[in-house]
Amino acid sequence: MxxxxxxxxxxxxxxxxxxxxxxxxxxxxxxxxxxxxxxxxxxxxxxxxxxxxxxxxxxxxxxxxxxxxxxxxxxxxxxxxxxxxxxxxxxxxxxxxxxxxxxxxxxxxxxxxxxxQKKIDLLEIGDRHCMTVVGIGFDAKVADEANRMKWKKWFGGLAYILTIFKVLLTYKPSSVKLTINHEERLFEKVWLIAIANHAYYGGGIKICPNASSDDGKLDLCIIHSLPKWRLLFILANVFEGKHVSMNGVDYLQVESIQVDSDEPLFVTADGEMMGQTPTSISVKKSAFHVIS
Structure with a gap:
């Protein structure tokens, strides 16, 4: 049945x-x-x-x-x-x-x-699980704003793009401490952090182009240490996944990550609001059955 x-x-x-x-x-x-x-x-x-x-x-x-x-x-x-x-x-x-x-x-x-049928990995964030991408910072704020807009359902992915420019007017980057596979790293002027199990979020934005849901890894993209105009240039290349080799972008594969910031940052998963930092994300291997 x-x-x-x-x-x-x-x-x-x-x-x-x-x-x-x-x-x-x-x-x-x-x-x-x-x-x-x-x-x-x-x-x-x-x-x-x-x-x-x-x-x-x-x-x-x-x-x-x-x-x-x-x-x-x-x-x-x-x-x-x-x-x-x-x-x-x-x-x-x-x-x-x-x-x-x-x-x-x-x-x-x-x-x-x-x-x-096959089994795929999931992202585990607190007591919830995520299929696609956990977004933290600028992208999470954009997702939250887009979800609040009544006209989102009429514009689809375009709503996300339009909201980027609205949020960019006032958004300020933050200092963030990441504990990656139990090793601490500090990042200044962080715009966004994306932790991915699949490549896309925001209606077709290819934020982590190498992400795979059956490799037991999380793909991590951090955009940081950039002026606002440079961020726009990088975002223009995100849609085709061409941003990962640019200056100001760190792209890693990890199994777990703890995110602490100098001020609370929005956190979304699958485009749904999850709360704010601090937060921990890990991979749950072969945890979900799908019809492929």
């Missing part, structure tokens, strides 16, 4: 329209399925909680939604062997982008029904 969770609000309501077309494909192929179309996050999570504690014959949980929907579902499924997949209908879709899941839902349903 496949269970489909459809976020009615995702993608300006597009997810329900797509689900109606997917349902016809499933009926034609005589696939056993159930669907819940949710109005709120809490409704979907309550259904999922009851499901994974009652049904032992789950072929897969499939979300129609964006990265926020995926983040919540993944944190419910962690610790189980229930496989997960997604049909991307959100504004960012960075998890789907990194895993090569297209918006061609006809093709993706064909792949889904083959039910090839």
């Amino acid at each position: 496949y269970y489909f969770l459809v976020n009615r609000t995702s993608g300006k309501g597009r997810s329900v329209k797509i689900w109606n077309e997917i349902e016809e494909i499933l009926k034609e192929k005589k696939v056993s399925y159930q669907v819940i179309i949710t109005e709120t996050k809490e409704e979907g999570l309550a259904f999922l909680h009851d499901l994974i504690h009652s049904d032992k014959n789950i072929s897969g949980i499939v979300a129609l939604g964006g990265d926020g929907t995926i983040h919540e579902i993944m944190n419910q499924l962690i610790g189980t062997t229930v496989p997960f997949s997604v049909i991307p209908t959100g504004s960012g879709n960075d998890y789907a982008r990194a895993r090569g899941i297209s918006k061609d839902y006809v093709k993706e349903i064909e792949k889904l029904l083959q039910n090839d």
Whole structure:
């Protein structure tokens, strides 16, 4: 039995329209399925909680939604062997982008029904887990501002780009102490820190181009010690991942990191607000089952 969770609000309501077309494909192929179309996050999570504690014959949980929907579902499924997949209908879709899941839902349903499974790594941050990227500092502030804007759902990734310029007007870099694999390092004038399990965040920004979810490592990108105009030049190259060799960018692979700053910095995971520094992030190897 496949269970489909459809976020009615995702993608300006597009997810329900797509689900109606997917349902016809499933009926034609005589696939056993159930669907819940949710109005709120809490409704979907309550259904999922009851499901994974009652049904032992789950072929897969499939979300129609964006990265926020995926983040919540993944944190419910962690610790189980229930496989997960997604049909991307959100504004960012960075998890789907990194895993090569297209918006061609006809093709993706064909792949889904083959039910090839694998385990992937996750980021562990406090008592939560993250699929894609933990952002700290400037990028986290941008994500927070973008999430507050009512017009985000209409502009998708463009909302993130527009918000960059708004935040840049007033944002000031900070001094940060990073404990990387138990070794302390100090960085001055830090603009942003990205810790990645997948390459993308912010609706297609390739912040950690070498990140892989099956290597047991976290990719760490630190942008620091730059004037504001130079930061803009680097950000212009981030979209294609060409920034990692530039002056003012440190790019490392680590297994754990502790972040302490001279003043609290915003922290996001999968684009969702996680709080502020200090914070610790580590890799949880082969922790999550996905339909690949």
